[in-house]
Amino acid sequence: MHTLPPTKTAAVLFGISLCVFPVRAQASVNPSQPCLPYSDPVVAANLMDFPTPWTIASILPNDAEAMAAWESIAPGVPNISTKGTPDGNFTDFTPTYPSIDPDCWWTYKTCSTPKLPGLPPDIDSIPESRALGFGFDDGPNCSHDAFYDYLLENNQKASMFYIGSNCMDWPDQCRRGVTDGHHISVHTWSHRYMTALPNENAFAELWYARKVIKLITGYTPMYWRPPFGDIDDRIRYIAFHLNMSAIGWSFDSEDWKVASGQATEQDVENNYNSLIQMALNKTFESRGTIMLFHELNNGTMTNAMNFYTKLKDAFIGNLVPVASAENATHPYQETNLSYPNYAQYIQSHPFSGSDNSSTSGGNGGTGGAIGMPAVSGLVGALAVTAMFLDGLARVIT
Numbered sequence: 001m002h003t004l005p006p007t008k009t010a011a012v013l014f015g016i017s018l019c020v021f022p023v024r025a026q027a028s029v030n031p032s033q034p035c036l037p038y039s040d041p042v043v044a045a046n047l048m049d050f051p052t053p054w055t056i057a058s059i060l061p062n063d064a065e066a067m068a069a070w071e072s073i074a075p076g077v078p079n080i081s082t083k084g085t086p087d088g089n090f091t092d093f094t095p096t097y098p099s100i101d102p103d104c105w106w107t108y109k110t111c112s113t114p115k116l117p118g119l120p121p122d123i124d125s126i127p128e129s130r131a132l133g134f135g136f137d138d139g140p141n142c143s144h145d146a147f148y149d150y151l152l153e154n155n156q157k158a159s160m161f162y163i164g165s166n167c168m169d170w171p172d173q174c175r176r177g178v179t180d181g182h183h184i185s186v187h188t189w190s191h192r193y194m195t196a197l198p199n200e201n202a203f204a205e206l207w208y209a210r211k212v213i214k215l216i217t218g219y220t221p222m223y224w225r226p227p228f229g230d231i232d233d234r235i236r237y238i239a240f241h242l243n244m245s246a247i248g249w250s251f252d253s254e255d256w257k258v259a260s261g262q263a264t265e266q267d268v269e270n271n272y273n274s275l276i277q278m279a280l281n282k283t284f285e286s287r288g289t290i291m292l293f294h295e296l297n298n299g300t301m302t303n304a305m306n307f308y309t310k311l312k313d314a315f316i317g318n319l320v321p322v323a324s325a326e327n328a329t330h331p332y333q334e335t336n337l338s339y340p341n342y343a344q345y346i347q348s349h350p351f352s353g354s355d356n357s358s359t360s361g362g363n364g365g366t367g368g369a370i371g372m373p374a375v376s377g378l379v380g381a382l383a384v385t386a387m388f389l390d391g392l393a394r395v396i397t
């Protein structure tokens, strides 16, 4: 039987690129077939301001703003060499890499506390007891209506780690992420192994992904997740000086491996069930955690929907977007959007399930206690899409 690894797995070390992405194209919108490419006026009018989607980003020759930002960061970047290839082949690199892991390279030994002074640690767990930082990589997906509808019906917000090239391809879905009140984070421009990229390309992968999300949604994310978790102190330095905090994970559902045959559906279910069991047996009593999930394809989204209620019960309702877990009430550079901190999120998303742990403890099942019914269905949809405009501020509840 497959068991959940005790900590983050470094299995990606020798991995190959597993995400298969559609070729970019523009055609007409057909709501019944959401994965047909469509034309978006905002994207069409700004194509020249972005690298070719799905190619490794570099600073465009005429982009004075990006160049100025890069020139202000470049002199301080630590002299750490690139590692392996952009599709994650480290076969030639690891034999020469010192086993003391001088660069705090996550892919090597899951290091997440930088060795270079002045950099914050990656966020791979959260302080609150029996809580789960809830999020999904690789969106926006062209066919995610069923999944986002489900989250909306359940009044559940999540961190959504969007790939810039996917936002170019599926801008309506990218907009919906913000409209639904999810916490939009950056998952780079083209989803390559960041430690393989030269400094300027690593910068551009973050810069243009952030820029396209700003173009499409109006907001500039201040959080990101490295594809495959692949980060070291050089990449951390570049992201930090772009005001972007890195979010990792402590457990991998392995949902992303099923499509390529590297994991079975049973493995994924076992991973979900292990996390649920750990939540019930008080593994996360002193500190909450983060598991890696994806909106990559129908299977990963279906898993998320099938396990949602069990997960929520096991964590007594404490499934929170990472921005809320971090009390990041302004997770975007634009300060006119207010996000709930942890306490506010829990209060406005009361738990109405049951605490199934053998000995109940901690902050269990407070939903009924504060007399607020669970919001669902149409009421929920209205509640979560409502914009409470307080002066200039939009408040996500």
Ligand SMILES: *[C@@H]1O[C@H](CO)[C@@H](O)[C@H](O)[C@H]1NC(C)=O
Binding pocket: 079, 081
């Ligand atoms: C960076 O490190 C390499 C060795 O890894 C060295 O050859 C090179 O001179 C260093 N560059 C700077 C600017 O210190």
Ligand SMILES: *[C@@H]1O[C@H](CO)[C@@H](O)[C@H](O)[C@H]1NC(C)=O
Binding pocket: 016, 089, 090, 091, 092
């Ligand atoms: C990785 O690189 C090594 C050495 O260059 C090569 O022999 C191997 O075939 C590559 N693996 C994959 C999966 O491409």
Ligand SMILES: *[C@@H]1O[C@H](CO)[C@@H](O)[C@H](O)[C@H]1NC(C)=O
Binding pocket: 143, 144, 145, 146, 147, 298, 301, 302, 305
């Ligand atoms: C998965 O595909 C089925 C069949 O097309 C569809 O009914 C369902 O809504 C899809 N699920 C998600 C989460 O997109």
Ligand SMILES: *[C@@H]1O[C@H](CO)[C@@H](O)[C@H](O)[C@H]1NC(C)=O
Binding pocket: 217, 218, 219, 334, 336, 337, 392, 393, 394
């Ligand atoms: C917040 O500011 C951004 C630009 O800084 C703007 O695009 C957006 O419409 C504003 N949102 C609200 C709700 O005022």
Ligand SMILES: *[C@@H]1O[C@H](CO)[C@@H](O)[C@H](O)[C@H]1NC(C)=O
Binding pocket: 069, 241, 242, 243
């Ligand atoms: C980082 O944030 C500071 C303070 O808000 C701002 O002045 C600076 O322009 C930001 N830098 C980048 C590269 O976004």
Ligand SMILES: *[C@@H]1O[C@H](CO)[C@@H](O)[C@H](O)[C@H]1NC(C)=O
Binding pocket: 274, 277, 278, 281, 283
């Ligand atoms: C909780 O469950 C996990 C996963 O099954 C297991 O590895 C761990 O030992 C259990 N811990 C306790 C305290 O029972």
Ligand SMILES: *[C@@H]1O[C@H](CO)[C@@H](O)[C@H](O)[C@H]1NC(C)=O
Binding pocket: 020, 021, 022, 035, 140, 141, 142, 143, 166, 295, 296, 297, 298, 299
């Ligand atoms: C989105 O999901 C659909 C349906 O599961 C899948 O066919 C498609 O490849 C996914 N698209 C991307 C960009 O991941």
Ligand SMILES: *[C@@H]1O[C@H](CO)[C@@H](O)[C@H](O)[C@H]1NC(C)=O
Binding pocket: 309, 310, 311, 313, 314, 354, 355, 356
């Ligand atoms: C928790 O217990 C309730 C009532 O006994 C049950 O309906 C539910 O399925 C259980 N949830 C989990 C996650 O086991």
Ligand SMILES: *[C@@H]1O[C@H](CO)[C@@H](O)[C@H](O)[C@H]1NC(C)=O
Binding pocket: 127, 128, 325, 326, 327, 341, 342, 343
């Ligand atoms: C968020 O605020 C709560 C107090 O409401 C605190 O216990 C927790 O440590 C804070 N989280 C972070 C990441 O600072």
